[in-house]
Amino acid sequence: MERNAEDDFDPNALRFDEASQATRAPPDRDPPDAYRKALGLLVRREHSRRELRRKLDAKGADVTAAETALDTLAGQGYQDDTRFAEMLVRTRIGGGYGPQRIRAELGTHGIDDATVTALFDEAAPDWPELAIDALRRRYGARPAKDNAERVKRSHYLLRRGFDGDSIRAAVKHDFED
Template sequence: MTDSSSPRRSAYARLLDRAIRILAMRDHSEKELRRKLAAPVMGKNGPEAMEATPEDIDSVIQWCFESRYLDDARFTRLFIASRSRKGYGPARIRQELNQKGIARQEIEQAMYECETDWQALAREQAERKFGTPLPTVFAQKVKVQRFLLNRGYLMEDIQALFTSRFV
């Protein structure tokens, strides 16, 4: 006879289903997936703690890597492409990837391999925000620089916007 309080499926099986559902939505880094798998699940009566052990989580992560559902290099490439399409610069993208648990070496390799023209992207963002002839007055140029720095562009890319116009 079975105990009525025990779950019908093992914690590992439920954890694996949860991981696949999470990864079906979008790619995640290993650190993100671990955090989400360890977090309580929202049930009908509020958050419910998972009975999964750290070993269960490790096993699920390992299975996801082996099945190619989880790939930090692919995640990094897709994240760089996504964030650059949204107008963010390389410094901000590096910082966000670092927060997501991607190793600095992997970040630098992916940034090197990506074919993004950061100067062109910075120009596009500045023109979208401040208009086609970029300002020439110092006070207005400072606003453009501050905006682009906050978006994560490097100072040399920002300065190239103002020097290349006169060449």
């Protein structure tokens, strides 16, 4: 009869041995290098200061080390909230989102209202035209066939963050086509 590894199994060998655990090195719990971690995140894409701080906290970085790292990165020009906000405004406008949604998202990133207003003034988007484009992307060229369909399209634009005037203009334009 052949012997295999299963025959040599001893369930008592799986018991916890405190002595062997005490001699092992503890798992690696060194605080992460906050500067290196933040720079690694910024290499991938722009981040707001608040977003970087949240991610560093989640990685276990010391609060003072994280603040120092963020100050250093901002001083070196690697992290800039205004540049982040410009990027976010451009991408969200291109993605068919309205001003209310963009403003709310920037608020969650800690961007102040004056900066958002200045960015909107600089970009100068035609919100009603963007709402019309969003409807075309979603529903194609076919116009709304009844009032229920117009309400459905209005709610879609509302969820995308468009204001009432832009929604009315887009739905009216859609109805006239």
